[in-house]
Amino acid sequence: MMQKARIEQLFRSHYRDMYRLAMILLHDDAESKDAVSEVFAQLTTREDDLEAGKERAFLMTGVRNRCLNVIRNRNIQQRARKLYLPEAENDIRSVEVMEEELAKINELIATVLTEQDRNILLLHYRSKLKYREIARQEGISEVAVYKHLRKAIETIRNHFKPNK
Template sequence: MHTTEYDIDIIYKKNQSKMLRLATLLLKDIQAAEDIVGDVFLSLSDCGIDNVINIEGYLITTVRNRCLNRLKSLSYREKVKRCLPIESVPDNVSCNDYSMEAEERMQAVEAFILEQLTPQTQTVMRMRFQENMKYAEIATELNISEAAVYKHLAQGIRKLKQRFNP
């Protein structure tokens, strides 16, 4: 049996809102979320779903994975800027003012990292978040265990949260 356009339309109507909610939650960007959900359904119509047992689970997992891939491809600065709540920006503040505020916050984070974290923790965080290296790659390059990589990252993130998100 081959999936028809009618089948995909029914699946779309049934699952689109859940998929969009998940993508928006992960990406914090409605346009990017809509793009990903649309891409998932486009790929669904191209390849079909004849062998999929749990279509809802398949769709949610696919959306999650595509969102995570998109987030992984973002630069470190973009990741930090995404964490800043847009709804907290007053109406009378221009986008340029907001960008300057985001840049100032980014500089504060970078200064904190340089002043408050050990050189090893700084290196591990840079390798993980700026260079997108995996734990094993960092461990190999620094000649430390993967557990040590995890501990440095956990320590750095904990200190950043304590300072910037008390």
């Protein structure tokens, strides 16, 4: 275990440079101080003394590695936020607005689509039937089911596209 006096001597000699490096990498005062402190805390558990003449390199490398860990953790947290809070969901809409949009879609399905397109769309998305089951029930081929679904979806999509 390194002696307390030796760690204090290293602290006085190298703290300023270590802190500067951490600030360059992290751009945050508190995180920079924490990174440097963690390096010195690690020294207290070290069994052997640092090699003479290589103390600075060891300490600076330790700070760099701690800072890179902090940056990596920031990136992971940012990616997680993007996954769990997509920008589209950040715009919280009221229940009334969503109910109005749903009513418009239901009205569109009832008025614009042909009866067969509407039936196939509802069987597939509401009743969760597979193409094969819909084909048997409607007396058509699976390819026809696919074409009717594609046509219905395209009709709905075109209805909501902004005019060009």
